[in-house]
Amino acid sequence: MATGRTHRPATRSRGIPEATVARLPLYLRALTALSERSVPTVSSEELATAAGVNSAKLRKDFSYLGSYGTRGVGYDVEYLVYQISRELGLTQDWPVVIVGIGNLGAALANYGGFASRGFRVAALIDADPAMAGKPVAGLPVRHTDELESIITDNDVSIGVIATPAGAAQQVCDRLVAAGVTSILNFAPTVLSVPEGVDVRKVDLSIELQILAFHEQRKAGEETTSAQEPAAVQPRSGAAVRTPAAGRAAGKGPDGDVPAVMPA
Amino acid sequence: MATGRTHRPATRSRGIPEATVARLPLYLRALTALSERSVPTVSSEELATAAGVNSAKLRKDFSYLGSYGTRGVGYDVEYLVYQISRELGLTQDWPVVIVGIGNLGAALANYGGFASRGFRVAALIDADPAMAGKPVAGLPVRHTDELESIITDNDVSIGVIATPAGAAQQVCDRLVAAGVTSILNFAPTVLSVPEGVDVRKVDLSIELQILAFHEQRKAGEETTSAQEPAAVQPRSGAAVRTPAAGRAAGKGPDGDVPAVMPA
């Protein structure tokens, strides 16, 4: 099913760069903490430290939103909270559905951050008939058959996919057909969606693999690497070359799980 | 807080750009799928489609690894699987610990992708004495008291933090003190770590907020007609974005106090 494709000049974000958008929630969290402690104003330096970025970047980011600071003083915390919330669209309520109520889906349903800031879990959906009706995080699990009606009845535009990889594309297609235009995908698959639909992906094993890369590099650093098995003969004609499947030196014969889907 | 100078000159990746490293796991997954279907070779175009990127980028990425393809033919699937696995450090076994066995921690423990590709869950750790001994995903939960000995005994260098935000920094400090040098953080907090320790962050509410931003823009477009030069609305395509890289960050004088906490 060739599909895939779909790239575009990326977000024509009308001003605000994508990288900045990705940091706004970070600033918002830091500001909310300050707000709860009734701190009235904050400098770019302080806020940057709290958010884990540097101050120049923060000021540049804010400059895309407008001039919300006061020279010589800093930023008004409450005002900034409001401005960023508005910019992110969090002043309105976003109903979301979570599809796939396994371990991960249940964890997501219980995630406090959902309810707390602009998001409301409209429904939990699972394909297993045995799950139907069972309460998870205070909501009854609904069967996949109801997916379309749930979406339209609640005007859901954001969907979270926490199904096994094999089911993700199908679920995605149904969500999109029913009107969802933003998807947060936890399944380890590349989803193909029509233009106009946004997909963000969260992938545990990818994060771990990136860590492993850096970890490996640290380890090798001590011995000034250059450990290329010089014998590498890319002469890809065929022939020699260690069998893939990599993975070596297991501790125990622990079932190496052929893993049909890297779940 | 001396100017939170905790930044490393950004990965001294010795050759391979960070952006490329972040995509290698994607390629690896696509290649593994091809391998399971016994596909012998693949072109950059096909593989790129399967991985959800464009072919020029993929070829450029591979060029940092070496010349592993054959002009006029493509790439040998098995060979590439091996090379990427090796580059990522997945030919060895990485023991990891998961700290915080709530909903999320349990979900992670059950995550098939852990065991399946180079990672082995060495232990599950929780601060709740009532949890101790209870089996989760086939492993008995261990108490936090044992954290240090577990790390050293198993030579763990990668830790996963799935605790509430308030406990994260403390857990992080103990992990690092015990020898962990890579951390995957699910708690919504900025962790401060000494130089040489890598932190990656996965934050659900941030991902949702980014989606909300784009969702809002789509909604607003309909009413406030965009004055984009092009007649057709050039909206964001189906860009799939992975969470931004989590770099180490300056410390935070505040205690914790994030607005949201995971289960």
Added chain:
DNA sequence: CATTGTGAACGATTTCACAGCC
């Protein structure tokens, strides 16, 4: 006079386009 806001320099990443090779 401390601090914002921002042009301009710099650096990283993506895309183009085509030479080189099988």
Added chain:
DNA sequence: GGCTGTGAAATCGTTCACAATG
């Protein structure tokens, strides 16, 4: 002929440094 590998160009993101200003 088809496809890789890669310089060069284009784009995007970060950092510098300082003028503007409450």
